[in-house]
Amino acid sequence: MTQLHVDRVIARQLERHTEVAYAMHSQLDAIQAVADELIRRLDSGGVLYTYGNGGSAADAQHLVGELIGRYLRERRPLPAVALVGDAAVTSCIANDYGYEDVFSRQVQALVRPGDMVVGFSTSGTSPTVVKGLAAARSAGACSVAFTSRRGIGLAAAADLAIVVPAEETARIQEMHLLALHMVSELVDQWAAAF
Helix, strand or coil: CCHHHHHHHHHHHHHHHHHHHHHHHHHHHHHHHHHHHHHHHHHCCCCEEEEECCHHHHHHHHHHHHHHCCCCCCCCCCCEEECCCCHHHHHHHHHHCCHHHCCHHHHHHHCCCCCEEEEECCCCCCHHHHHHHHHHHHCCCEEEEEEEHHHHHHHHHCCEEEEECCCCHHHHHHHHHHHHHHHHHHHHHHHHCC
16 A cells, blocks of 8 residues: 555545534534433432443443543542443353343343433344344333444334444444533433532
């Protein structure tokens, strides 16, 4: 590869990232709605549960880290659980029931009315994410999808959704990270005030 080719590849990645980031203005109301609902639920004693597969699992853990740790301000830790970190539970459910049940089974066991469940899916079609959000709704929790325009069905099945206006996995994941940081900022401001 020539240096010129490498420069063009990198420049195109940055240009596309910028295009999609600008297009995220269309999701500002959705991001605000997710943050407001999470604040309402945390204020009432609820817990946030998150999950996803692959890179989306990392996003789920990242959001939990921002809430239990801190985002920008010193404040009390907030109750949040990532359902992706327990290999024994995940492998047990996958082996005994099927991989598509790894999140829904945990949601059924742990989630209560007043909680919030966030499923991250770049495609919006992952059976594990779909079933997990359905279980959240059945439990009386608020279901939230972080997805893309490929995942309109998942977004429609959730109570709230942040839908990245892109189809490339890398750009979707980048915008999920941006959106979870925006949610974290709003929650941080609220939590630091008390």
